[in-house]
Amino acid sequence: MKKILSLIAFVFIFISCGSQDQTIISSVNSVEAKTNSRPKLVVGIVVDQMRYDYLTRFESKYGEGGFKRMINEGFNCKNNHFNYVPTYTGPGHASIYTGTTPKYHGIIGNNWYDKTIKKMVYCAGDDNVEPVGTTNKAGKMTPRRMQTTSFADENRLFTQGQGKTIGISLKDRGAILPAGHTANAAYWFHGRDEGSWISSSFYMNELPKWVTDFNTSEAAESYLKVWNTVYDISTYTESGTDENNFEGGFKGKDKATFPYDLEALSKENRGFDILKATPYGNSLTTDFAMAAIKAEQLGQDNITDILTVSFSSTDYVGHNFGVNSKEVEDTYIRLDKDLERFLNYLDITVGKGEYTVFLTADHGAIDVPSYLQSMNIPAGYLDNKATKTRFEEYVSSKFNNSNLIENVSNNQIFLNRVAIDSLGLNINDVQESMVNELIAYKNVNKVFSASTMTTSNFSTGIESLLQNGYNQKRSGDIILVPESNYISYSKTGSTHGSGLNHDTHVPLLFFGKGIKHGDTYNKTVIPDIATTISAFLGISFPNGATGEVLGFVID
Numbered sequence: 001m002k003k004i005l006s007l008i009a010f011v012f013i014f015i016s017c018g019s020q021d022q023t024i025i026s027s028v029n030s031v032e033a034k035t036n037s038r039p040k041l042v043v044g045i046v047v048d049q050m051r052y053d054y055l056t057r058f059e060s061k062y063g064e065g066g067f068k069r070m071i072n073e074g075f076n077c078k079n080n081h082f083n084y085v086p087t088y089t090g091p092g093h094a095s096i097y098t099g100t101t102p103k104y105h106g107i108i109g110n111n112w113y114d115k116t117i118k119k120m121v122y123c124a125g126d127d128n129v130e131p132v133g134t135t136n137k138a139g140k141m142t143p144r145r146m147q148t149t150s151f152a153d154e155n156r157l158f159t160q161g162q163g164k165t166i167g168i169s170l171k172d173r174g175a176i177l178p179a180g181h182t183a184n185a186a187y188w189f190h191g192r193d194e195g196s197w198i199s200s201s202f203y204m205n206e207l208p209k210w211v212t213d214f215n216t217s218e219a220a221e222s223y224l225k226v227w228n229t230v231y232d233i234s235t236y237t238e239s240g241t242d243e244n245n246f247e248g249g250f251k252g253k254d255k256a257t258f259p260y261d262l263e264a265l266s267k268e269n270r271g272f273d274i275l276k277a278t279p280y281g282n283s284l285t286t287d288f289a290m291a292a293i294k295a296e297q298l299g300q301d302n303i304t305d306i307l308t309v310s311f312s313s314t315d316y317v318g319h320n321f322g323v324n325s326k327e328v329e330d331t332y333i334r335l336d337k338d339l340e341r342f343l344n345y346l347d348i349t350v351g352k353g354e355y356t357v358f359l360t361a362d363h364g365a366i367d368v369p370s371y372l373q374s375m376n377i378p379a380g381y382l383d384n385k386a387t388k389t390r391f392e393e394y395v396s397s398k399f400n401n402s403n404l405i406e407n408v409s410n411n412q413i414f415l416n417r418v419a420i421d422s423l424g425l426n427i428n429d430v431q432e433s434m435v436n437e438l439i440a441y442k443n444v445n446k447v448f449s450a451s452t453m454t455t456s457n458f459s460t461g462i463e464s465l466l467q468n469g470y471n472q473k474r475s476g477d478i479i480l481v482p483e484s485n486y487i488s489y490s491k492t493g494s495t496h497g498s499g500l501n502h503d504t505h506v507p508l509l510f511f512g513k514g515i516k517h518g519d520t521y522n523k524t525v526i527p528d529i530a531t532t533i534s535a536f537l538g539i540s541f542p543n544g545a546t547g548e549v550l551g552f553v554i555d
């Protein structure tokens with residue numbers, strides 16, 4: 001009977017199609033197409049500290065299913081940059097997802113001096129909430145210092161809370177800021193002797209069963225194994241020698257050379273925290289993201305869900321071993337494999353062509369300056385102590401008061417406005433005389449005052465990057481720009497934060513449902529990502545978004 005009915009239905013449809021009655025059918029199809037034009041799931045992937053050239057330098061080592069799949073089937077924005085300084089993790093994640101810069105979203109650093117409470121604060125720190133899944137203060141985190149919405153927030157508002165948002169990263173700020181203010185959950189990793197994924201009471205009162213199950217499954221323990229290169233190390237011709245003078249390494253091991261016995265080394269390297277500084281931290285993140293997709297049923301209906309995943313281990317490895325190390329190369333080869341595993345899982349669970357992914361980074365990194373010096377490239381290390389002493393002496397003698405400096409952080413000087421007022425001095429005059437003093441100092445390349453930042457409008461160069469990073473309410477009175485390739489850091493390992501291309505130029509790949517295949521050398525900037533995703537989903541732009549819609553990536 002069933003067979004006969006479907007045969008009749010088939011014949012009927014066949015006849016209808018053939019009977020010129022196309023209008024009804026095509027209008028039905030277009031309604032269908034409209035409701036299905038949105039992806040079931042948007043996955044935002046941020047690779048912490050990924051320079052653009054990691055896509056090209058290690059290309060021959062990548063498989064077909066990870067980075068290359070995204071490039072070969074998706075859209076590659078090859079000239080994508082951060083358009084502000086400082087290029088740090090907190091501002092990076094906030095800017096990617098809010099579609100704007102610290103000037104508007106307010107995340108001006110990972111930590112900064114809060115002028116109103118006269119204390120350093122952490123971008124995601126919040127003493128008003130309780131840890132969940134741990135008793136450690138590592139759980140006292142929320143997105144409240146971020147002053148604008150992320151595209152995930154706008155998707156929550158648009159879908160009347162029916163579209164879910166989950167944020168995942170080893171780093172709290174990498175999970176919390178992307179997922180925004182309205183997330184169903186954000187999870188981050190607490191190492192030490194716990195090795196667990198945790199959250200805060202901002203999101204929930206206790207961990208869901210799938211998270212406690214994951215935590216008790218010994219997933220983290222399973223990665224405390226020997227880290228060796230995935231391929232023969234002699235084939236790693238894209239990086240420097242394994243033993244060199246530019247690497248940090250782990251406590252308890254003389255040389256920063258493969259192999260690394262992580263279980264043995266974990267005892268002297270903060271227990272499970274050692275995983276963060278190995279590629280296995282990214283594998284653990286992948287495992288956890290896959291568990292979240294399954295348990296939270298992400299992408300299982302036509303209401304778009306958002307999953308934000310940030311791979312933090314690349315940053316820890318870069319800081320420890322440097323941009324040109326074998327360890328960084330192996331970490332990217334293994335991340336490529338994790339990415340392949342993750343995309344394959346999305347194919348099976350959400351369905352090929354039913355989800356949309358973008359991949360970018362929160363900042364790049366500098367080659368180790370001592371290595372650059374060995375190659376005759378101008379680079380070096382800042383002597384902050386000497387600068388501080390000389391500047392304090394100047395302030396004391398010039399203003400006859402040693403109390404005018406409140407704080408120095410993130411290359412900014414915060415002045416004591418009450419003291420300046422009580423001396424009868426004009427704040428703008430004080431700023432200007434300090435600018436003229438500091439520009440004469442060694443390794444100081446540029447100095448700007450807060451009044452310059454708020455009264456001029458810069459459209460190009462480092463001045464515009466500084467201005468996009470300058471938040472009148474939160475930033476300091478004097479902004480310093482060090483000489484190119486001069487950093488405040490140990491003489492081993494890489495760091496980031498500047499407006500130079502090694503820090504600003506990062507990958508931007510779009511892939512999956514609704515994305516064109518292609519590439520461009522046209523310049524794109526980080527805030528374009530959230531506006532493009534919002535336009536693509538047909539939802540409101542994040543409320544502070546300043547980016548452009550990259551229409552050419554949308555099919």
Ligand SMILES: [Zn+2]
Pocket residue numbers: 048049088089090092315362363
């Ligand atoms: Zn970072």
